[in-house]
Amino acid sequence: MLLQELLIYILIIIIAGLLSVFLCGYAILKLKGAPGARYYMLVTFTSAIFTFAYAFELSSKTIEQIIFWLRIEYLALPFIPLFLLLMSLDYTGQKLKPWLSYILFIIPFITIFLHSTNDLHHFYYTSMELRADSPFPIIKLEGGPWYFVHSIFVFLCIMVSVIILLIQLNQQVLLRFRLQILTMVAGLLVPIIASYFYMNNISPYGIDLGPVSMSVSFLFHGAALLSFQMFNVSPIARDTVFASMKEGVIVLNHQDVIVDYNNSMKLILPMLNHFYIGKTITNVLKENQELANIIYLGKENDYEICIKEKKINYHIRFSPILTKNNQQLGKIISFVDITDQVYLQKKLKLLASMDGLTQVYNRTYFMRKTEKLLESLISTEGNVSIIMFDIDHFKKVNDTLGHDAGDHVLKYVVKVAKKCLRVTDIMGRFGGEEFIICLPNTSLYDAFELANTIRLNIAEKHMLINKKEICVTSSFGISHAMMNSGVHHQSIQTLIRQADEALYAAKRKGRNCVQQYTQVIQNIT
Structure with missing residues (x-):
């Protein structure tokens, strides 16, 4: 009966080993490049070695055979907790610095060395003997100083892994990802519980429940892997590709x-x-x-x-x-x-609408903008005034002082005019030295006063160009219309033509003056 019970333990352990082999093979074939996958392959591979070796240990008849298989187990066992830690770090997108990884690997290698040479120093086990209270050969081990160092290392690796996963759990929104992480955490905690039973002599006949617990542990990981696609759709993949x-x-x-x-x-x-x-x-x-x-x-x-x-x-x-x-x-x-x-589109649109030299609207954009303005004034039954002006004898400035001087005069005139305008007023360069201003809801009288102010401001300042002092004057023409939807209203083209006629009347009058279109009509009649 006792032999059958031992065979059941051995069978469970063999099944655990086969499960580890299966999961390792699955990871190699299906999970290459996935977060945490490479360490999952390593941990399942090393756990398979450990598990099968322990199955041989339980089936051994002498202490020499048990010690041999125990040494085989320790070729893999020291790396398992470290691979679990690295798997959790990689799974959550965190990386250790290379020097820290090297330090962590030093402990497993020291463990393997001290374990294999224990007969020389008894630094890992102080004693190794068969248990007297077991019906079949089970080794009783008394831990030495490094045994406890390794035990603390194992515990810390697993607990840090759990903490890393729980931190990631707190950052997840979907239940699906939470289940993935909780399943992984459960798989990590199972070996700790089993170790507690073994180290406190609660396990049956002193059998190490570690390999059995690993079978349960990898069932949890297998569930996360197969049911929740632990690595195919992992939380860290979501974070790096989606959340960030x-x-x-x-x-x-x-x-x-x-x-x-x-x-x-x-x-x-x-x-x-x-x-x-x-x-x-x-x-x-x-x-x-x-x-x-x-x-x-x-x-x-x-x-x-x-x-x-x-x-x-x-x-x-x-x-x-x-x-x-x-x-x-x-x-x-x-x-x-x-x-x-x-x-960028607004900037390009603005550049396309502006005169490069004077930084007022070009003729095309001025026409488009004023047409829209007139349409809105019709609906509100407002009024509009148009001012056209140009610089007197501008050709003479270009011919005598050069085009650079002419450009300077153009910019100066525009600067003076813009200072007198409201935010709602629209100014454009109509061509050459000719400019136009649209004044919404401005009476003919107010438009005249504004034009005269601009004229006086332009004429009063003397500019120093090429060490020569010059003064320019300008001539103005004004048109005005009421924008009433109930009667025939004038188009912007008509108002511009009228203002242009008034401008030429101002030039005929001697320049440096303001002329209204109504005055032009009166003079004709």
Whole structure:
């Protein structure tokens, strides 16, 4: 009966060894490159050596045979806790410095050396003898100083592994990833419990439950590996590929329930937290109707928000999550930061709309902008005034002082004019030395006063160019119209033509003056 009981223990241990071999082979074939996989291969391989050697130890008849197999066990056993630690570190994306790894490997190598030479110094075991209370040959070992050093090393490796995994557990959102980590933690704790029974002489007949516990431990790891895809879809893979993405990403199921989100998404929706997992996106966006509508329509769109008093532009994309049968399970919504692109587009648009020399609108953009302005004035029944002016005898400046001097005069005139304008006024370079100003909701009288102020300010300053003091004057023409939707209203082209006619009237009058289009009409009639 006792022999049958021993055979059952040996069979369990052999099964544990076979399981380790299977998991090692599976890892080699299926898990290359996955986080933690290489150390998983090593730990299953070394545990298989240890387990099979212990099965031979239990079947041995003499103490010499037991000691032989014990030494075989210790070729693998010292590395198992270290590989578990390295597996946990690699699994959670952490790396030890090379010098620290070398130091950690020193302890297992010392253990192997001291164990194999124990007969010379008894530094690892102080005594090795068969137990008198066992019905079959079981060795009784009394630990020496290094035995306890190694035991502490084993305990620390496993406990640090557990702590690393629990820290990672706290950072996970999905239950699926939490189950992966909890399964791994459970697998790590089983050998500690078994060691407690063995070291306190609670195990039956003094049999080391370590190999048996490893069979249970690797069943947990096997469950994580096969059922939860421990390395194929690991939490660290999620963190490095998903959680740390610069783009904001939120995952919804087919009922628009929040399944997951990454850290960048919390910048866009600061109210997001773990409590929203399992709730619909509409609960999060109750106070953000614009974004709620974009997500409801499910079409790519641009979205602008203000984060810390800074405008951020996002391009929202939708990617369906499909089964192998093309059945939609949900969707991934990504928020791509396009702030730099939007800024560049605005800058390019501004450059395309501006006159490079004077930094006022060019003729094309001025026309486009004033046409839109006139349309808005029609709806509000406002009025508008147009001022056209040019620099008197500008050709003479270019011919006598050069084009650089001419450019200096152009920039000076624009600078003087812009100082007199309101934010709502629009100024453009119409061509050469000719400029135009659109004044929304400005009476003819006010437009005249403004034009005259600009004229006086231009004429009063003497510029020093090429050591020569010059003074320029300018001539102005003004047109005005009421923008009433009920009656025929004038177009911007008509108003410009009228202002141009008034400008030429000012030149005929002797230049350096302001002329209104109404005065031109009166003079004609």
